């Protein structure tokens with residue numbers, strides 16, 4: 785199974801980049817993993833919030849394959865403990881998932897078409913975080929989950 789981290793927005797900010805790269809390199813020892821930052825459409829500034837989300841959704845849906853498992857990050861989703869997240873990932877691997885996609889939405893979140901396509905909607909907290917910060921938390925939590933699956937001494941209950 786390969787992990788993909790899709791994020792709508794601009795390239796990693798300098799204060800985020802080294803951390804995201806470090807945790808992604810660590811994740812790669814368990815699962816191949818890569819980031820894809822999806823730039824919003826060029827005319828984003830003149831679009832309504834709804835139209836922007838629709839256009840961003842088209843870009844995301846074009847990248848998806850029918851068998852992809854999509855985990856959407858959204859503050860309204862389901863919360864997991866770190867061991868529960870590890871089990872979610874393990875279950876996807878057990879189900880012979882080839883591509884597990886984690887998606888971070890844009891400034892206004894995501895269009896309903898993405899919410900409907902998502903196999904799982906995961907909330908990190910009821911708080912809303914900036915998408916840059918979510919990139920770092922996501923990478924760390926997935927790394928943490930990998931270490932839990934291998935019984936390694938990173939996560940302490």
Ligand SMILES: C[S@@+](CC[C@H](N)C(=O)[O-])C[C@H]1O[C@@H](n2cnc3c(N)ncnc32)[C@H](O)[C@@H]1O
Pocket residue numbers: 856857858859860887888889890891892893894906907908909910911912913914915918
């Ligand atoms: C600035 S937030 C957008 C918030 C917007 N109010 C919405 O309706 O989704 C950008 C992205 O960060 C992610 N995000 C922010 N806070 C989150 C949280 N607590 N749990 C999961 N994802 C979160 C989501 O993917 C969201 O689409």
